[in-house]
Amino acid sequence: MFFDVFWSALRQAWNYVPLPWPLVALILLGFVWLWFEYQTTRLARALPFWRRPVPLFPQISLVFGWVIRVSRGLLILWVILFLALAVNFWASDQVAEYPPAVDRALTSAGRVWHQGYAFLTDRLPEKTPEWLLPPVLEEADRGS
Numbered sequence: 001m002f003f004d005v006f007w008s009a010l011r012q013a014w015n016y017v018p019l020p021w022p023l024v025a026l027i028l029l030g031f032v033w034l035w036f037e038y039q040t041t042r043l044a045r046a047l048p049f050w051r052r053p054v055p056l057f058p059q060i061s062l063v064f065g066w067v068i069r070v071s072r073g074l075l076i077l078w079v080i081l082f083l084a085l086a087v088n089f090w091a092s093d094q095v096a097e098y099p100p101a102v103d104r105a106l107t108s109a110g111r112v113w114h115q116g117y118a119f120l121t122d123r124l125p126e127k128t129p130e131w132l133l134p135p136v137l138e139e140a141d142r143g144s
Contacts, residue, residue, distance in 0.1 A: 009089035014082070015135045015137060016107065017078060017085060017117075018114070018134045020078055022120065023078075026067050027067075027068050027075075029067075030065070030071075033064045081110065085110050088107070
């Protein structure tokens with residue numbers, strides 16, 4: 001009984017705030033670039049006339065560093081929102097006098113995240129994999 005309600009709450013939270021895969025891809029791309037940059041400067045330091053390691057393209061490395069930082073911050077925000085929504089959905093089913101204002105506020109935040117994610121994925125190419133697109137959010141899911 002408990003696990004059924006718990007898994008139902010997790011699935012419902014996943015529908016509201018799906019994992020932002022493009023952020024994960026940006027972080028991985030940034031790490032690949034920084035690894036490549038590290039390897040090239042490491043190889044260059046092995047040369048006898050090389051005195052100081054300098055990145056090949058410091059502007060690109062700086063941009064990817066900031067892309068990783070911003071994407072990481074957004075992923076942390078996603079984790080917090082996902083867990084808050086899952087606890088909210090679980091508590092609204094289990095607690096008799098759960099405050100409806102908390103439920104409305106968290107589901108509204110989830111809808112905003114969902115709309116933003118849908119806005120970004122609408123700009124992807126036509127042949128985008130199905131798992132990358134957000135699920136359709138039914139308004140009848142929460143009765144509001």
